[in-house]
Amino acid sequence: MPVLLNRVVAWLREGYPTGVPAQDYIPLLALLRRRMTDDEVAAIAAELADEGMLVDTTDIAVSISKVTDAVPSEADVERVKDHLAFRGFPT
Template identity: 85%
Template sequence: MPVLLNRVVAWLREGYPTGVPAQDYVALLALLRRRLTDEEVAAIATELADEGMLPADGTDIAVSITKVTDEVPSEADVERVQEHLAFRGFPGADQT
């Protein structure tokens, strides 16, 4: 198993030695939701700039994230890309 997966399984076993109660499944899945890496945030911002899609709004960013991850992005990941773009000097769609 990959190291990260081993750590997650060990954490679950420590916290739930007799198994996870059914009412805790949703909460645990929310904690384990995928998050964009710093490299993915930078790549998405670069792609938006290269494609001439700046200023980008939240929807543009969410679509780009979905292309990379094949998942619906979290609001936190959309905000991270917006912050990365702002740091690089690109205004958001609402700041033009």
């Protein structure tokens, strides 16, 4: 197992030595939610900028969904917006 995954498993075992109670599954999954990598953010921003059109939050969210196969978080949409703005591309 990767080092990070080993740390997460060890942390869970220490906090829940008898197993995770059913009511704690959802909060734990929320903590382990996927976050886009910097490379994914840059690739999505580059693809949107290369299209040469004005993009809005919906366009960004759709592009993120295509890459991650998940509903994008507001934080990830903002990261792509910020990357586009840094490149001088209006959103």
